[in-house]
Amino acid sequence: MIAVILAGGKGTRLGLDDLPKPMVSVAGKPLLEHQLLLLKRYGINQVIMLTGYLSEKIEGYFGNGSQWDMQVSYCREDIPLGTSGALKQLEPSLKERFLVLYGDVVMDFDIKRFQDFDRQAPSLGSLIVHPNDHPYDSDLVEREGDLITRFISKPHPEGLLYENLVNAAVYILSPKIFKYIKSDISSDFGKDIFPLVLDHGERLRAYNTPEYIKDLGTPDRLHKVEKDYSSGKVANWNRGNKRPAIFLDRDGVINREVDNLRRVEDFEILPGVSDAIRRINQSEYLAVVVTNQPGIAKGFLSIEKLKEVHKLLETSLGQEKAFLNQIYFCPHHPEKGFEGEVAELKISCDCRKPEIGMILKAKAEYNIDLSKSFFIGDTTTDIRTAKNAGLTSVLVETGYAGKDKRYDVTPDFVAPGLGHAVNWILSNNKNSK
Template structure:
């Protein structure tokens, strides 16, 4: 007899425990769940030949079990090239399955008697036997009715409560004759419960059901994983322990090699210790499992909890009902008395308190003395802030779930007056559509009305927002251009500006405290539509330019609208202004990858050269960023594009202009007719920005005051064409006329706790040089060469910018300060 172990599931419902390991590898008593199944097959059925069906993270399973010889079996692995369903996957092992075989999921915990299943199967001369059992909640399983002879008469996969006709369910343990495999098509999606069983019943091939009493649990979610341990320690199921048994205090300890136990510890119930575990004096252990290479420091309490491998527990830590995955550090006096499920590589600093049962996703950092009252799934580091420069970013359906989005909306709505109105727009991606629905619900619950412009780019909504007096704010949801798995939710004031830090903090306070305003039923907000935003935007741009300037010109331009929401706007404006144009990618597509941007740049360069065009524009999907290719088919890097635009303004203006730029923008060129201010651009009020003719940066963002205070690449592209026509110059000549210099920007890793120290060290290092601390610390090496260090607001790194006369000089400056930073961090 042979066996097939199903080990290909994604483990979605049990995340984040399966963030780095497949579900069959989750440890039970310091063995993977799947190992318990293999041992059971070996010991009860004398099976030595086992096939393992893989799919998700197969190498982790293969690297652990290898050929199976350590367990006294021979394992053969089968890896389908796609997801073909439970039965479809088995056909990949068809040649291996040349005799009666049993199929068991690798993520089950059970004490069913496999010998009895085999005897029943042989007695009935069955082609396929399904192992059945009774459960309290059958909704997640296939419900089965068998007659008095144990032949299955009715089967329904995962019913609703209204469809439940039995509490007897399919356990997923099957005993099968190899002839049944002929009924399963090869390389087609085919499931046992949905496809094979109905097919056999339709062909009057008997399906037999053998009911088993005993312990059976499908470990499908984090709570069921914890329940397995409770059942083990309460005696509901007996599984083999690893290690040498000894009686200590009031309990029993099973310890493997290398364990170091203080004589002054308290033990109650059953304690299982892996290799090289160290337990200090004063520690209390009760009904717990501790994996390899763990350390529990003095006077800590580990009760009803599971520690995986390489976990470090500080002094006076209290864990109850907790699961702590690999490579976690929990420092002194932290407490999780109500429970915590902590995925791998988290750092819990001193005196953190978990107020209720919490789930933490991987790579989180909790600051000292934090009080945690909700699940931590946000970003790479748990902070008091969820906003990044007026936006909330997260992986769709993970950090930015519908629940999270609804709460965020309720927090935002709570700071707006009851009865006020709010624009909520989105791009055309289905993820944005889904999260917008959730967002709208949260807003309405606070008594704020929604004005829905539907699918428009963010710059279109912002433009209309700044022109309307009866709209209190705006929100735009869009898929990230650089990471398609991520959604961005951007918040705007009634002036169309991104919300500043103060307003963001007000929203966050309500969000974290869940102190949402909830209005009476008759004050709930309403939804109306405004489909005129697009037309208003188009007309405003058209009226901003003299049609004759373009109609009389011979400008020929290519524009890549990058499959974005701007695709039905740009051609209308270009044609109305009389610009000879070629529009690329003017259709909407959700299948955009981040590396498509590089391909688009290369394509645009080739098109401009081949067709002898005056320039090419790349308009990013929401109209917020612009890239330009000159008439020689060369991409103008973002920081050089800024210099080109400034040159055009300087040589064509009839009056003195004021421009505001960030501190890191290149500054080695002086202008005759432009007064340049370099400031920290965030948190400016509209009244302050109105003093400037242009607000720009060195990343392809431009806001011309004559059109609005908001960055807009559509308007900017037409403004550049107007300036080119007025100047009579070729873009390539302007591009090449920029004096030779080198500009470099990179990130240097730095813990948040040391960013203040880095600021101080930079200022000290530049005390004998010209410096500026407008935004970060800028140190001049000479009149034109400088380095600027700006600690990143949201991530654990420093932003370094260097301006120098050439690459060699820039490298010398950059690497000298990189070495200094590394030295300062290590001090």
């Protein structure tokens, strides 16, 4: 597979007067060199760099790539044509699916896993997406399953509720993409080409990953990236490495307990929750919700309405610079006899807590180390789930506060609320039991 790196940025906000943005030094190397080394690690040795501003600086440093045992060539952009407009020049050279990276993005991700995902189903392209801590000023993606249905460019419509999924600017594309890109006309993938592709009935797939992929467009972000490199966070977040998680029940832990929540307007996030989840995001832990939602099987709440509730949750957290890596829910309920119940969901299953199906799914999808992970819940069902999965359990005294008494279990720790629970985990455990 050939990799194309869009390397024409100026870096004005970084104060780079004599360097193109992709040549900014990060942990002692130009950012572009980090990208080349990542590609080489996964067996991608042929790279085309689309250069523009001060292109001679890039070409002079990397040459033909032989110093890295790679083949590097260049296509110089004399007039800026946007992210996709610039790529049009390479149409004669790209006859098979190719990888696109943006040269101003710091990244360390498992390229093989991304390639495997791309091969699973036919599409015009696969895009890496992820939640971030500033979705309110990011270009967002909507999806059904792994199929992208809509791109929402910033600024967003007023009052929009959204799933916090951001276009991470890493793509695998079919050469068929070129028929949607006009020559010598400035265009952008996210704002112009990808929406056009969807309008023509083409399939674009979303690959959601928690790996380290961050734009360093400002001095503050550059400083943070440097810190993350030195701490090992950039490399450690690669999906090839196991990561610990903090699993969270939803009702009574994140939001006020409402018996059989039926309306979006009854959903209320508890005080201090956004701050607690933000601190999880800043740690090595993934923040993963696993919640039983039997109201769906009982006919009290549709899956579409549940999605609206979760969009409200993610939008509210995003406004406070916090995010969830994933929300898993079980829609089943084994007991029959509810008016309007959904018959096919009235079953016993392996995902309804205290069964651990949702946790095992998260483990497989995110390569989670359960031995170093935690579960925070408000019921004895949650504590039983934690013990079934081999997780350290924390009971919070919000919601049911363990008074459901369904199981005779003792939590490993009791905290007044989510904030105290997260404090205990981060202060005393250092990612290990």
